[in-house]
Amino acid sequence: MPLFYLPAILLLIVLSLTLVACSSRPSEDRTELLVAAAASLKEVLTDIGAAFETQYGTKITFNFAGSNLLQRQIETGAPMDIFASAAAMQMDALAAQKLIISDTRRMFATNAMVLITPQDSPIAIETFHDLTKEQITRIALGSAGVPIRLYSEETLRHIGLWDTLSSKFIFGGNTRQVLEYVARGETDVGLVYQTDALIRPKVRLVAEADSSWHHPIEYPIAVITGSPQQEIARQFIAFIMSDVGQEIVRRYGF
Structure with a gap:
């Protein structure tokens, strides 16, 4: 083999090994859901989110705060996919403004x-x-x-x-x-x-x-109208309402 072919052959080998190494790495391009949730839901939704991510590969990022604060953030256009409130009134206010998708609304937990x-x-x-x-x-x-x-x-x-x-x-x-x-x-x-x-x-x-x-302490959840991830957001709510999700909810005393 002529010696002047060697550099080209070596380059091809290096490129091939690089492609193999890259293809063996886990994909970094994962879907992410942004969930605004009442502060009292921090532990239970964090656990449910981890279970959902393990099963479906979708990363869940939470913003935990007072329900009234989260309502205002959604009203001013904060980029959220799902809202979980500690009372119906915040969800009702968003529904009146057509900021949630009404047919996705579910009551998934109660409290005392x-x-x-x-x-x-x-x-x-x-x-x-x-x-x-x-x-x-x-x-x-x-x-x-x-x-x-x-x-x-x-x-x-x-x-x-x-x-x-x-x-x-x-x-x-x-x-x-x-x-x-x-x-x-x-x-x-x-x-x-x-x-x-x-x-x-x-x-x-x-x-x-x-x-x-007092009024019943109930936790509603719904998909935000402007969410670009509505299909996966619906899937996450369905997971919360499933036997697996509800078992985690009960584990935390809801």
């Missing part, structure tokens, strides 16, 4: 309203009516507009304590901020969702509100 204290609190509390005790000076609630605040206010108004206790209220944004206030001992008690109390080791659940004291 509970009263929590720091784990080492010396104050004896067994019912919501114990909130009138003199030892209790700081009660953590969600801020106005957040679903946890709606349910908390309905609960306290139903049992006739809203006005009586108003001077003790400390407002902490969404439910996870309320949870942290109590866990750090910055307030004597707080009103949060049952699922919040179950995931935080430094708080103690002392009472559960009767479900008749």
